[in-house]
Amino acid sequence: MKSLWNEHDAAQFTDDLGLRVYTSRLLGRDSSLVLHGGGNTSVKITQKNILGEEEEILYVKGSGWDLETIDRAGFAPVRMKHLLALAHLERLSDPEMVNELRTNTIDAAAPTPSVEAILHAVLPHKYVDHTHSDTLVTVTNTERGLERIKEIYGDSVVIIPYVMPGFDLARDCALRFALDAGPNTIGMVLLNHGIFSFGATARESYERMIALVDRAERYLQSQNAWTFSLPPVKPAPPSLRRELAALRAQLSQQAGTPFIVSWQDDEKSRAYAAHPETARIAQQGPATPDHVIRTKRLPLIGRDIDGYVRAYRDYFDAHAATAREPKTLLDPTPRVILDKEWGMAAVGHTAKDAAIVRDIYNHTIDVILRAEALGGYRALSARDLFDMEYWDLEQAKLRKGGKPPLFTGEVALVTGAASGIGKACVESLLARGAAVVGLDIDTAIASLHNKAAFRGIHCDITDETQLIAALETAVRAYGGLDMLILNAGVFPPGRRIEALATAEWQRVMRINLDANLVLLREAHPLLKHAPRGGRVVVIGSKNVPAPGPGAAAYSASKAALNQLARVTALEWGGDGIRINSLHPNAVFDTGLWTEDVLAARAAHYGMSVEHYKTNNVLKVEVRSRDVAELAAEMCGPLFAKTTGAQLPVDGGNDRVI
Numbered sequence: 001m002k003s004l005w006n007e008h009d010a011a012q013f014t015d016d017l018g019l020r021v022y023t024s025r026l027l028g029r030d031s032s033l034v035l036h037g038g039g040n041t042s043v044k045i046t047q048k049n050i051l052g053e054e055e056e057i058l059y060v061k062g063s064g065w066d067l068e069t070i071d072r073a074g075f076a077p078v079r080m081k082h083l084l085a086l087a088h089l090e091r092l093s094d095p096e097m098v099n100e101l102r103t104n105t106i107d108a109a110a111p112t113p114s115v116e117a118i119l120h121a122v123l124p125h126k127y128v129d130h131t132h133s134d135t136l137v138t139v140t141n142t143e144r145g146l147e148r149i150k151e152i153y154g155d156s157v158v159i160i161p162y163v164m165p166g167f168d169l170a171r172d173c174a175l176r177f178a179l180d181a182g183p184n185t186i187g188m189v190l191l192n193h194g195i196f197s198f199g200a201t202a203r204e205s206y207e208r209m210i211a212l213v214d215r216a217e218r219y220l221q222s223q224n225a226w227t228f229s230l231p232p233v234k235p236a237p238p239s240l241r242r243e244l245a246a247l248r249a250q251l252s253q254q255a256g257t258p259f260i261v262s263w264q265d266d267e268k269s270r271a272y273a274a275h276p277e278t279a280r281i282a283q284q285g286p287a288t289p290d291h292v293i294r295t296k297r298l299p300l301i302g303r304d305i306d307g308y309v310r311a312y313r314d315y316f317d318a319h320a321a322t323a324r325e326p327k328t329l330l331d332p333t334p335r336v337i338l339d340k341e342w343g344m345a346a347v348g349h350t351a352k353d354a355a356i357v358r359d360i361y362n363h364t365i366d367v368i369l370r371a372e373a374l375g376g377y378r379a380l381s382a383r384d385l386f387d388m389e390y391w392d393l394e395q396a397k398l399r400k401g402g403k404p405p406l407f408t409g410e411v412a413l414v415t416g417a418a419s420g421i422g423k424a425c426v427e428s429l430l431a432r433g434a435a436v437v438g439l440d441i442d443t444a445i446a447s448l449h450n451k452a453a454f455r456g457i458h459c460d461i462t463d464e465t466q467l468i469a470a471l472e473t474a475v476r477a478y479g480g481l482d483m484l485i486l487n488a489g490v491f492p493p494g495r496r497i498e499a500l501a502t503a504e505w506q507r508v509m510r511i512n513l514d515a516n517l518v519l520l521r522e523a524h525p526l527l528k529h530a531p532r533g534g535r536v537v538v539i540g541s542k543n544v545p546a547p548g549p550g551a552a553a554y555s556a557s558k559a560a561l562n563q564l565a566r567v568t569a570l571e572w573g574g575d576g577i578r579i580n581s582l583h584p585n586a587v588f589d590t591g592l593w594t595e596d597v598l599a600a601r602a603a604h605y606g607m608s609v610e611h612y613k614t615n616n617v618l619k620v621e622v623r624s625r626d627v628a629e630l631a632a633e634m635c636g637p638l639f640a641k642t643t644g645a646q647l648p649v650d651g652g653n654d655r656v657i
């Protein structure tokens with residue numbers, strides 16, 4: 001492990017807090033040190049308050065901020081005097097502690113200080129860095145963890161036996177640090193939890209962290225426990241989407257709410273799942289206790305969801321009975337699934353939650369395999385992990401959670417998603433909490449949104465193989481398919497029938513009609529497994545009820561698609577799948593409407609472009625977003641009892657009315 005300190009970059013940060021921001025980001029850049037909010041940093045600064053008095057303030061990472069992207073505003077300023085006084089209390093409940101931290105910040109707009117704030121305060125150094133380093137938890141999660149830490153560090157660290165984060169840990173650290181710290185102390189190791197370093201400058205504290213972790217890495221290397229090999233495995237099955245969608249349906253059904261299930265079938269995941277000792281090594285617990293909140297204590301190995309849920313309830317009952325306060329059972333759904341053929345799945349209420357679980361478990365695999373090589377992985381006891389999972393601060397957070405967005409945990413697929421109505425549909429569905437897969441022939445689709453809830457796939461929908469591959473990718477990414485928006489289409493230049501070439505007619509039919517038949521057919525087994533019932537929305541056209549001259553191929557293709565949708569409604573109602581059509585007209589902010597087409601159509605009706613845009617009964621311009629919002633709502637509860645319907649979204653058209 002190497003220091004990432006760079007003089008040139010550091011020079012942009014001139015004051016104490018600025019340098020705190022800089023080295024915090026350096027820590028955040030290494031996911032083996034800091035992962036998804038794990039770890040925190042602080043700096044102590046003496047400054048004048050509004051009365052002109054000198055006051056020492058602890059700037060400590062605020063909750064909800066990640067070290068990788070933290071800014072000055074991410075550090076909560078808390079009065080040191082009060083923090084040190086709190087550290088001397090005999091006892092303080094964790095909710096009381098959080099209240100004290102919040103009410104003793106000097107900025108009303110500050111984030112809630114880290115629950116480890118008191119711990120930072122009691123360490124008598126200007127800068128304090130704390131990480132949940134994979135390497136440290138690897139060494140300490142073994143049978144002889146304590147002895148190994150002593151062997152690696154000698155008197156350069158103070159060692160703290162495991163205590164759950166919160167007030168008790170802060171007080172323990174204060175006492176032990178006062179007793180054990182000597183002239184050579186540059187850090188503190190918290191067994192089964194992580195490591196602290198400290199120093200007089202931002203650079204010193206940061207580089208001590210790097211040096212300390214580097215020593216542990218070298219130790220693992222010297223013990224042949226750094227690189228590990230896994231037995232070879234057979235290639236992953238090429239087509240799994242139906243089985244995966246069925247498993248997600250079962251998972252969602254027992255929970256009573258849809259889940260995102262994100263699969264990775266790389267060799268490492270499959271080999272780990274197939275490891276002969278999986279039942280022992282993977283069934284102990286997470287690498288560090290804060291992971292239990294994301295991943296739960298144990299993964300599901302195999303596919304017996306009911307068995308997992310029963311075991312989880314037993315674990316809850318056994319530990320809740322002896323807890324100090326009453327506990328409420330959390331959702332017992334597994335968050336990690338290991339399957340020797342399918343690989344590893346991360347489960348979450350949202351795609352972002354699932355992505356976090358996936359990252360954490362990928363690190364967990366490394367920690368477990370290295371600890372195994374070192375002499376045997378040994379996680380915290382079920383009791384300690386239960387106390388963390390059911391920590392009253394975490395339970396309070398759950399009680400606070402408001403109503404989630406409409407499509408939380410659901411998956412939508414939109415064709416023609418890179419521009420116009422399709423792009424707007426992606427936005428409307430994302431805004432309602434869905435994970436969205438966008439297909440488009442335009443390669444720009446891949447980078448349309450940079451977020452866990454979006455996957456853009458470059459795809460020619462007239463190519464059956466590509467379409468099927470896209471569905472496979474969609475299901476592996478999110479677990480299944482709940483909503484389908486058939487939007488992709490072409491609007492060729494106006495041409496009278498006597499001039500319409502067969503090839504052009506066929507091209508329009510292939511894109512606007514045939515591709516949708518293939519997609520519907522291939523999506524059916526997936527939509528059938530949608531936990532809340534499958535939904536399809538067809539973006540039709542005003543040309544269905546009121547065709548225009550010069551648009552024979554387009555009008556005929558959309559009319560045929562309309563008829564296909566009506567038959568679909570009849571055939572699939574029994575599977576709980578509903579399909580409805582929208583007929584937009586004159587939506588000009590789309591890929592179809594080039595300047596030329598727009599001008600030609602306006603001229604055809606003898607109008608200015610402006611007049612043409614609002615040429616409807618209500619005299620309003622219909623935008624992509626208007627169509628998309630209606631399409632999204634058609635997938636929601638408002639239309640729960642409607643199928644086979646056609647709805648105009650055209651500002652009112654006298655030929656349609």
Ligand code: ZN
Pocket residue numbers: 039116130131132165193194
């Ligand atoms: Zn920690």
